[in-house]
Amino acid sequence: MNGPVNFYKTREIIRHDVQVLLPNNMYKMKNIHGNDKDEGHLGDHVSPFEDTFNISMQGMEDRPEINMLESRLRKIVQELNEIREDMVKLKGAVSLSEVVNDLHVEVTTVPNLNDTIVNASPSHPPYSLLSVQKLCSRTMNLLVSTHLHSTISALTDEAETFGRQLSEFRPQPNLPNISLRLIWKNIGPSPELIVGHLPISGEPNMLRYFARVLPTIFTYENSDNVIDLDSVLDISYCLVRSRTKTERTSYLQSLSKKLGKSPYFGGHTEITIADIAACSAIKQVAQNEINQSMSRWLVRCE
Amino acid sequence: MVENNPPEMSEKGDSKKAAKKEAKKAEKEARKSAGKVESSVVVEEDVSVGKYGNYGLIQSNSQSPIRTFTDIRLLNSSLAESNVWIRARLHTVRARGKQCFIVLRQREFTVQALVNVSDTISKAMVKFCSNISKESIVDLEGTVVDVGKKGVAGCTQGDVELLVSQIWIVSVAVSQLPLQIEDASRPEKSDDPESLKIRVNQDTRLDNRILDLRTPANQAIFRLEAGVCRLFRETLTRKGFVEIHTPKIISAASEGGANVFEVTYFKGSAYLAQSPQLYKQMAIAADFDKVFTIGAVFRAEDSNTHRHLTEFTGLDLEMAFHYHYHEVMLTIGDMFNAIFKGLRDEYAVEIAAVGNQFSVEPFTFLDPALVLKYDEGRALLAEAGVEVGSEDDLSTPAEKLLGRLVKAKYDTDFYILDKYPLAVRPFYTMPDPENPILSNSYDMFMRGEEVMSGAQRVHDPQLLTERAKHHGIDVSKIAAYIDSFKYGCPPHAGGGIGLERVVMLYLGLDNIRKTAMFPRDPKRITP
Structure with a gap:
């Protein structure tokens, strides 16, 4: 058995060059191993920063300046809201009277006379x-x-x-x-x-x-x-x-x-x-x- | 001798019928000879020779008598006892014993004359009078007699009658008339159930138009028609219009091309004018500013309706304006009102005479004329349940209905409908500048029938070419028309009316042939 041995040629069992047809009755799953960047840098994660933000805020909660600032801002917002509500009321009243006038002139008088x-x-x-x-x-x-x-x-x-x-x-x-x-x-x-x-x-x-x-x-x-x-x-x-x-x-x-x-x-x-x-x-x-x-x-x- | 004849004859006849015929013949002959005998007898002792007879042919003889004649319409009780000469037609004659009643007629006026046997009037003269055929023209001398309150029924001059002293025949009418004037002038609708139902039909009237025209109603219609023409001329002349005359033989069809009569013109052919429009517009382009024309217009439309004629008299006007075609439209409205007012004030007698025969409501109108927008007209119709599309023309029944609605609401028989849809008007109509589906055009209506269709015309050759192409008209055929605006033309508008149609509608008559003296339609070119 000296000299080179000739190998048998065997039949190829698996072929890799053929197109694999995937059945379409299955869910498509995300390829978690692949590292393609198509999904953007956030991938399928939702708001990844929220937690970090909250975490970073936790440290400041007890600080008095911040609390004062916050309460002051809340007050301003509340006042603004009140003003807005007043304005809406006023506007409603004004436009209501306009509607009545319009009705009176255009519906009751002009076509009839x-x-x-x-x-x-x-x-x-x-x-x-x-x-x-x-x-x-x-x-x-x-x-x-x-x-x-x-x-x-x-x-x-x-x-x-x-x-x-x-x-x-x-x-x-x-x-x-x-x-x-x-x-x-x-x-x-x-x-x-x-x-x-x-x-x-x-x-x-x-x-x-x-x-x-x-x-x-x-x-x-x-x-x-x-x-x-x-x-x-x-x-x-x-x-x-x-x-x-x-x-x-x-x-x-x-x-x-x-x-x-x-x-x-x-x-x-x-x-x-x-x-x-x-x-x-x-x-x-x-x-x-x-x-x-x-x-x-x-x-x-x- | 006379009475013996018939039995002799009847013996000779073979059948009863023949015998009867013969008998009649004989009787006639006998009567003739008897008449001759009688007249010859009377003539011998006639006391009124020279008081009656036949003038013979009046040939303007040098010895003609000089007489003043009185019009029948002037006869009234203030002329009682005076002696008058009258030339008139013998309307009817009726002899009764020694009297003879004659009704004389001058146009629509009638008076009764009486011939009485007396010292100066012989029996022969009475007989002569009773034998004058109807519609003959006679000269008559007589004394006016006031008949008091009882009056003469059936005569327009009812409070007087004439006692005849002389009567002469000027022109004799044949005794067989194709129609009786009395039948032809009988009211169309009578309240009296016992009145005669005899009427003369339209064709008989038109075939014997000369006789038919002698009726009071026809006399009045054509006098009124003359009035419309006169008032049209007067009103427009006062407004500064110039009367022009346009050719009636033209080389090409003026409107569209259909409905024209072709006539041979030397070696070629020509057409009869369908409308003077092109020439009116050329007169405007030639700086006449405001023009009108009265003349014959020919339409080769084979429509046998109550309101179409193939030849009629067109009253057309065209006027340059400054900025808005309403200047023209309102001028035309004023013109119509002036005509209506003139007729109302000056022709009351004629209108009443027509009203006697054809009972119609008097024509009403508003001054200034009522102007409605086309859309307002559509709204009125919609209210009455007739929907007309915003780009559709009014059908004839819709027009009539609208006329009735307007009459009910505004009590006017005349109105103007303004702003017609562009799609239903001819290519030379100016489009509305604010609404692309409307045009600057108007129709005028009398008793719900259209009498005038007018518009602002396109006076810009480029736009005109565009509009003509849009309507699929061969521009080369109307090149002459388009060219007439090349050298500058003021903006202008106008319209035309048919004289016969206006008179028909003013009087409320039912057929245009009643207002055309010798009407021309597809089935009649005579008389």
Whole structure:
């Protein structure tokens, strides 16, 4: 057995150069032996510094300066929080009132009143529109455009002056606009307000409608003596429609009685819807038939 | 002799029918001869020779009589006892024994005349009167008689009648009329259940238009139509417009290209103008500032509706403006209002005459005219349950409904709808600067039907080319149109109306053929 021995060639049992197919129904585990840096320097550890931080703080807990500093800071934070809460409360209050205003202007008034038509006879101009325009001027611009219907060939002087007064109104640029059409038409003493399909007849009823859609502007249903105001409104309605002078005189007398010595109807200190209606009715038919206290009231209403 | 004839004849006849015919013939002949005999007898002792007869042909003879004539419309009780000469048509005649009642007509005015046998009026004259055919023109002399309160029913001059002393025929009408004026002027709707139901239909009327036009309603319609033209001219002239005349024979179609009549033009062909628009705009580019034109317009549309004609009279206007096309739109609105006011104030009699035959509500309008935005119109329609898309055009039923809604709300038959969607307007319409789907265009409506369609036109050649391409129009075909804006053109807007349609809608008539004197439609080119 001298000399080199020839080894048997054996069959290779394990091959290392083949791709090993890993089954995919198994969990993948992290290779803990490998030292690859792909995971970043923290690996899969969560907040490794927290413990060290706490540990380092432990030594200082008993030191008085630190405790004082901490309590002072806590106080400041508390005060800041209180201020913040106050501010939020204040802001809430302010924005709440804004929301109410917005609702009032955009939901209740603008869509309901836009494109409204008032039909009126030139012999009986609805003077109350001027008062409405004036009262509304703080919250909205009431723009009135006038048309002449073909049933009328010429306007009376009063109607023309009245139309001019309405158009002289200067709109505020930052307020919402409401446009209303005034159509001069041959329809007798009671004007018509057309909002839906049926007309609202008579100037006092027209005002009632305005008062209902703009409750904050007019003194009417929000006052204690609605019944008094209502009766004045009804008298005004009849006054315009009265045919004879005796009829008119009796209506004027009852108006005068209702007014009494108070500055406005119903003992109010501010102008009410009743004053507006009565004022317009008197201007239309009986400007020269009223007594002194009534004329003083008329001037007050202007 | 007369009465013996028929039995003789009937014996000869083979059948009963023939016998009857023969009998009738004989009777007629007998009556004729009898008439001759009678007249010849009377003529011998006629006391009114020279008071009646036929003038013969009036040829402007040198010995013509000089007479002053009175208009029937001026006859009233203040003229009682005076002697007047009247030339008028014989409307109806009715003989009763020794009297003969004649109704004379001048346009829509009628008066009754009475021929009474008397010392100066012979029986023969009464007979002559009763035989004058309807619609003949007569000269008549008579005394005005006040008939007091009872009046003459059925005549416009009811408080007087004429006692005739002379009557002469000027021009005789054939006795068989294709339509009776009375039938043609009978009210369409009558409250009286016993009134006659005879009406003349549209085609018979149009075939015999000369007779039909003699009715009071037609007289009034065409006088009013003249009024619309006059008021249009007057109003615009007062506003500083210049009247121009545009060619009616054109080389290329002015709008789009469809609906034009082609005519032979020497060796080639030409078209009949479909609209004077291009020429109006050229006049603006030529510095006329404000122009209008009245002239015939031709549309080769084969639509047989109540509101389309193939030839009609267009009243068109175009105006340069400074900054906003509303300057023009409101001028047009004013113009319409001036026309409506003029008609209301100056043509009340005519409107009433038309109203007698065709009962319609009077036309209402607002001054200044009501202007609604297209979207407001859509909102009104939506409220009534008709949805119209924001870029859709209004259909004809929707337009009518909107007209009714506007009428109910504003009580106006005339309104302007502003800001139409760009997509439904022609390529030369100026787009809205703030909203890309809208345009600076407007339609005007009368009783819910569109009478004018107008807009601000694009006056910039580059934008115009762009818009034309967008609409798929061959730019080379409209090169001339685009070129006319090359040398500077002021911003301008305008529109056009159809005279017949405006009159029809103002009066509330149901067919445009009633307001065209000799209407032209796809089925009629005569008379």
